[in-house]
Amino acid sequence: MHFVGRSWLLLTGFILFYVIYLLFGALVFSSIERPMEDRMRTELEVLKQEFLNLSCVSDAALERFLLKVLAANKYGVSVLRNASTTSNWDLASSMFFANTLVTTVGYGHTTPLSDTGKAFSILYALIGVPFTMLVLTACVQRIMFPLVLAPVGLLQRSGLEPRPATIVHFLLLLILVVMCFFVAPAAVFSAVELSWSFLDGIYFCFISLCTIGLGDFVPGTQPNQQYRSLYQVAVMGECSC
Amino acid sequence: MATPDLLDPKSAAHNCKPRLSFSIQPVVLYTPEDECETRTTVMRWKTVSAIFFMVVLYLIIGATVFRALEQPYESSQKLAILAEKLDFLAMHACVNSSELEDLVKQVVSAVRAGVNPTGNAFNQTSLWDISSSFFFAGTVITTIGFGNISPHTEGGRIFCIIYALLGIPLFGFLLAGVGDQLGTIFGKGIAKVEKMIVKWKVSQTKIRVISTLIFILFGCLIFVALPVIIFKHIEGWSTLESIYFVVITLTTIGFGDFVAGEKAGGSDNPEFLNYYKPVVWFWILVGLAYFAAVLSMIGDWFRVISKKTKEEVGEFRAHAAEWTANVSAEFKETRRRLSVDIHDKFQRAASIKRRLSSELGINQEMTPGKRSLSTTLCEDREAYPNLTLSLSPATGSLARNGSLYLNGLSPDYADRRECTFIESLN
Numbered sequence: 001m002h003f004v005g006r007s008w009l010l011l012t013g014f015i016l017f018y019v020i021y022l023l024f025g026a027l028v029f030s031s032i033e034r035p036m037e038d039r040m041r042t043e044l045e046v047l048k049q050e051f052l053n054l055s056c057v058s059d060a061a062l063e064r065f066l067l068k069v070l071a072a073n074k075y076g077v078s079v080l081r082n083a084s085t086t087s088n089w090d091l092a093s094s095m096f097f098a099n100t101l102v103t104t105v106g107y108g109h110t111t112p113l114s115d116t117g118k119a120f121s122i123l124y125a126l127i128g129v130p131f132t133m134l135v136l137t138a139c140v141q142r143i144m145f146p147l148v149l150a151p152v153g154l155l156q157r158s159g160l161e162p163r164p165a166t167i168v169h170f171l172l173l174l175i176l177v178v179m180c181f182f183v184a185p186a187a188v189f190s191a192v193e194l195s196w197s198f199l200d201g202i203y204f205c206f207i208s209l210c211t212i213g214l215g216d217f218v219p220g221t222q223p224n225q226q227y228r229s230l231y232q233v234a235v236m237g238e239c240s241c
Numbered sequence: 242m243a244t245p246d247l248l249d250p251k252s253a254a255h256n257c258k259p260r261l262s263f264s265i266q267p268v269v270l271y272t273p274e275d276e277c278e279t280r281t282t283v284m285r286w287k288t289v290s291a292i293f294f295m296v297v298l299y300l301i302i303g304a305t306v307f308r309a310l311e312q313p314y315e316s317s318q319k320l321a322i323l324a325e326k327l328d329f330l331a332m333h334a335c336v337n338s339s340e341l342e343d344l345v346k347q348v349v350s351a352v353r354a355g356v357n358p359t360g361n362a363f364n365q366t367s368l369w370d371i372s373s374s375f376f377f378a379g380t381v382i383t384t385i386g387f388g389n390i391s392p393h394t395e396g397g398r399i400f401c402i403i404y405a406l407l408g409i410p411l412f413g414f415l416l417a418g419v420g421d422q423l424g425t426i427f428g429k430g431i432a433k434v435e436k437m438i439v440k441w442k443v444s445q446t447k448i449r450v451i452s453t454l455i456f457i458l459f460g461c462l463i464f465v466a467l468p469v470i471i472f473k474h475i476e477g478w479s480t481l482e483s484i485y486f487v488v489i490t491l492t493t494i495g496f497g498d499f500v501a502g503e504k505a506g507g508s509d510n511p512e513f514l515n516y517y518k519p520v521v522w523f524w525i526l527v528g529l530a531y532f533a534a535v536l537s538m539i540g541d542w543f544r545v546i547s548k549k550t551k552e553e554v555g556e557f558r559a560h561a562a563e564w565t566a567n568v569s570a571e572f573k574e575t576r577r578r579l580s581v582d583i584h585d586k587f588q589r590a591a592s593i594k595r596r597l598s599s600e601l602g603i604n605q606e607m608t609p610g611k612r613s614l615s616t617t618l619c620e621d622r623e624a625y626p627n628l629t630l631s632l633s634p635a636t637g638s639l640a641r642n643g644s645l646y647l648n649g650l651s652p653d654y655a656d657r658r659e660c661t662f663i664e665s666l667n
Contacts (some may be wrong), residue, residue: 011418021408022382026374028400036394037369044351051344056335065329066348072322073349089312092419098303102296105496106387114314117307117436118485124303129492132296203398212381215497 102128105213180207193219372518376502379522381406383529385495419530427456457535464491464528472501475517491528 052059089097093110100107101121112118186201196204196217204217330336369390377390381401392398438448469483478486478499479562486499502518 008422011422012625015415021411021488022375022378026371026378040351044328044347047344047347051340053336054340057333058330061329061333065325066345068322068325069348070352072318073352081597087426088314089308094308094311095300095304097307098300101303101494102300104384104492104494106489106496108496108498111496111498112307112311112316114310115481117314118481119309120306120310122485122488125488125492125494127298128303131257131299177472177503199398203402206405207386210384210409211493212384212386212390212405213384213388213495216391216393 010197014180098124098128100213101125102132104129105211107213107215107218107219109215181205189219242554249524376522377403377517378408380495381405382412383493383525384409385490385493385525387495387497387500389497389500415526416530416533418532419527423527423530423534427459431455459536460531464524464531468524468528476501490525491532493529 035077048062051057052062089110097110099105101124112121182202185205186198189201189204190196190198193201200217204219207214207217326341330338330341373390380387381404392401434455435448435452438451465484465487468487469480472478472483472486473480476483476499484498486501489496489499501521
């Protein structure tokens, strides 16, 4: 009885702490982002008014038009001139989409439009997500030896005590991971993507690798990008790591 | 275990040790001592790469199906919106194409930032008020990441990274705790049901299967079917769209094309909304725990099945090895006995022959000698009727000695070069 009571207490403690953490995050996000949002909103109002003043378009007609454009844009269909040639559902992009589905990243820049597409995504995800998790666990277990145990053993044999050896190895591994998975891709992205800064690249890498996948940055979606399919395949490979 | 060197009697003597310790080691690289767990669960490279290719194949299949389903729809949408644009331009002749393009670009990027340009600026609620920020923080930590709201300032993004780094493990712990509690609650219910079913004399595995099915069904009812109905009613989505939203959210994919509570801004019933969002958040928490429990259950089965198979295979191998060892030991024992027996017989025959020849050495009559030799030999055989059995007290003494090795050899015999003899017989 003691144990059961204790575990309930622990759980409620956890939930409480979690709620507090969320509140804290909410406060900070709110205070950082809200001013920028207000500024953008006023800018947009001004733009809209300018447009309406210059032209013979009525407010209502513009609203209707904009709503339609935005609805289409939500699904990745753009009305801008140069974006009319590339599709969001060619083979490479579809594979990219399937990959985001199965790794649970889920950017959302392209989403299935048709009902059949939605039904198929449900089935595909229900089968693919557990399967991918099993594969990733197996891969991690397999890589564990050459990546963790062998170097630690090597360090130990070269004279270090077990504890410092593990710490040294951990630090080295951390630096290696950060270099390979954050800094290098971010540099590549900031070179290839025109509107991304270096910080944007790191932000994107982080959001993708944690499988959060907000979708505000998605590589390879700018119009007129060269070698788009190759690029998306490379990004996919990085994501699945 | 070294094989005895047949040419060297000394090494043979040393190496006459039991060779029955079969080690059933899985094929694995040499690992340090404390990695007993990983030793049994590491897959070979072949298996991992095979699974990897299966995943790639799965992705390719998915890609082709998605393309076949979605591309026609996409092109029809594109045509529709282009037609709209041309209509608009035609209707309002004072607008030129480039101005419109500019406006659309600005609007789209504003929408990406979460600002809604339709409607007036007055009765719009911010996307970053406390409850929406709370929801956003929740989507970050649970790694769902809808994306309908996302930080746009540099400070916001950096904070998001740090926040997620700390929050995701925290949420992981919470999920584990909630899952445990769910499991306990459910386990108690299942125990009662199982007690009832046992009366019907159903086998254990069937009970297990039935209880799992009940778990899945019950969970689906509470965490999937009920929310679907609620979303259909409140958000106005179709059934398929609601199911789609539930699955996409609870597997933490989180596209963001459908988000519960998005129509919050400017809705007519503010207090209702105030507790709609927390309820949705709570449902996400428990639903995620349910999905995680289902997944871990599947993983457990997988592990149990593979472990059971390994155990059974291991047991089988151990049994087989033991049996082989016993049989070969028996065989060796018999051979040893026989060979020693024959050897002894030869020795005695040779000694008798020597005696006889030394006795009858002067008398060089072969035939009576031979006859007497044969008779003496016969007498000898009668004198030693149980020549074979003579070894049994010897073996008895050896057994008493307690130093009888498993393959029947003893130290006494060892230093009488029996080993080499027997090995050569082998």
